Amino acid sequence: MNRWLLVCCCLLFVSPASAAISVTSESSHAIGGALIAGVVTGTVADTYWPEHRGMIGFSASAVVILIGEGVQKVQGETLSSSLLDVGSHLIGALIGATITDRYILAPVVERNAAGNVRVGIVMQQNF
Secondary structure, eight states, X not given: OHHHHHHHHHHHHOOOSOSSSSHHHHHHHHHHHHHHHHHHIIXXXXXXXXXXXXXXHHHHHXXXXXXXXXXXXXXXXXXXXHHXXXXXXXXXXXXXXXXXXXXXXXXXEEEOTTOOEEEEEOOOOOO
């Protein structure tokens, strides 16, 4: 329940800061992309597909910006402005999904059938 409340709040507050091509506008797209990707990575993807949670978070954030910019393009926005917004959002989504997947979700909390809780950190090294 708390995860869905967090998802809804983040999606409500993610909006462009201005309608111009500026540092503020593009940074708001990057921050919005990071928030959407991080929330999806930490909630839905971690619950149902934990082995691919970073990719799912990034993909969901990419779908959100592509739909949003597609609607704005139909309403008359220029292509260069849309591409800049999409690029900024995708960079933020990549950062948000990666940080959430590798660093925030690295601690593992497991509960067994008896109700005992085990807390640990997963460390992996490929050889």
